[in-house]
Amino acid sequence: MSRSWWRHKAGGFGPSLFREFFGLGKIPRLFFIWGLHKFNFGLYFSHDHVIGNNDSEEIMTTVFDSLTEDLDAIYAPSRKPAAPVYKQTCGKCNGKGRVTFGFTYVQSGTCFACKGKGFFEFKTSPEQRAKARVASQARKDRVQAAAVARADDWRAANPVEAQWLEKSASRGFEFAVSLSEALNKFGHLTEGQIAAVRKCIVRDDERKVEQAQRAASAPELTVEAIETAFANAKQAGIKWPKLRLDDFVFSPAGANSANAGAVYVKQGETYLGKVLGGKLFASRDCNNETRDRIVAVATDPHAAAVAYGKRFGRCAVCARELSDEASIERGIGPVCAENYGW
Ligand SMILES: [Zn+2]
Numbered sequence: 019m020s021r022s023w024w025r026h027k028a029g030g031f032g033p034s035l036f037r038e039f040f041g042l043g044k045i046p047r048l049f050f051i052w053g054l055h056k057f058n059f060g061l062y063f064s065h066d067h068v069i070g071n072n073d074s075e076e077i078m079t080t081v082f083d084s085l086t087e088d089l090d091a092i093y094a095p096s097r098k099p100a101a102p103v104y105k106q107t108c109g110k111c112n113g114k115g116r117v118t119f120g121f122t123y124v125q126s127g128t129c130f131a132c133k134g135k136g137f138f139e140f141k142t143s144p145e146q147r148a149k150a151r152v153a154s155q156a157r158k159d160r161v162q163a164a165a166v167a168r169a170d171d172w173r174a175a176n177p178v179e180a181q182w183l184e185k186s187a188s189r190g191f192e193f194a195v196s197l198s199e200a201l202n203k204f205g206h207l208t209e210g211q212i213a214a215v216r217k218c219i220v221r222d223d224e225r226k227v228e229q230a231q232r233a234a235s236a237p238e239l240t241v242e243a244i245e246t247a248f249a250n251a252k253q254a255g256i257k258w259p260k261l262r263l264d265d266f267v268f269s270p271a272g273a274n275s276a277n278a279g280a281v282y283v284k285q286g287e288t289y290l291g292k293v294l295g296g297k298l299f300a301s302r303d304c305n306n307e308t309r310d311r312i313v314a315v316a317t318d319p320h321a322a323a324v325a326y327g328k329r330f331g332r333c334a335v336c337a338r339e340l341s342d343e344a345s346i347e348r349g350i351g352p353v354c355a356e357n358y359g360w
């Protein structure tokens with residue numbers, strides 16, 4: 019049914035009421051016409067001819083057909099031309115949608131990557147997607163480069179903090195490592211992070227002062243005897259000599275260790291210090307009383323080994339039980355004593 023025809027007719031009929039009604043829109047207009055026919059009011063107008071009321075059957079059909087067509091046209095969702103879909107075979111399952119796994123017991127299951135479809139669907143072509151990926155990477159690179167430049171500016175503006183970060187990170191201090199990464203990623207540190215770094219700097223400085231004070235106030239502790247004892251043991255062919263003196267364990271550092279040549283002192287799992295060049299370097303965990311006891315046993319390891327043997331009934335060197343009378347008397351196994359040059 020032509021709109022223009024009705025517009026024209028409605029306009030041409032003159033009376034404003036009629037025009038108003040016909041101007042309401044398509045649906046009321048259609049129902050009105052349908053109603054006209056239904057109650058057989060007489061005339062029905064079509065495109066190019068006038069039909070008399072004796073053709074009511076045909077009119078009925080025509081009106082109904084066009085009515086439903088028009089309603090369809092109004093209410094049907096607007097059908098856009100279907101967007102092209104690009105299919106890409108799933109590489110995980112080679113397009114089969116199923117994968118096999120297991121070596122001894124081979125099983126198969128739905129491919130997780132494509133959810134069993136065997137392909138992926140994209141709204142863009144592979145070329146478009148490749149281009150988008152390149153562009154996205156370039157964008158990320160630009161952002162990253164900008165952040166690094168800002169991080170450099172930050173370092174220049176905060177030399178003390180930057181130096182601490184670099185030094186601590188290179189030593190493997192986790193906190194400093196993660197902050198350095200954050201700095202490079204975002205180009206700056208947050209207020210909280212800067213405060214934390216400054217706290218660490220203050221703490222490190224305090225420690226340095228403390229260490230210097232300890233070193234200055236520490237008495238000259240000459241404990242060469244224990245180094246001599248271990249040198250003898252190594253000469254005797256013992257690869258990993260060990261001495262249990264008092265409740266400490268003395269053992270030389272490995273030849274490839276950073277402390278090669280030193281003798282470590284431990285109490286259980288606690289590291290108490292090291293003897294190097296005849297001097298005792300006590301750790302933070304070593305209090306003055308403990309330090310004095312270490313010095314006492316390290317100064318005369320033989321006497322300390324005997325005291326250990328008599329106290330615990332075990333050899334201070336190999337930790338074996340002292341069984342024969344002579345060994346119990348001596349407080350140390352004869353072979354071990356010889357190895358250590360006693
Ligand atoms: Zn798949």
Ligand SMILES: [Zn+2]
Binds near residue numbers: 334335338351353
């Ligand atoms: Zn022994």
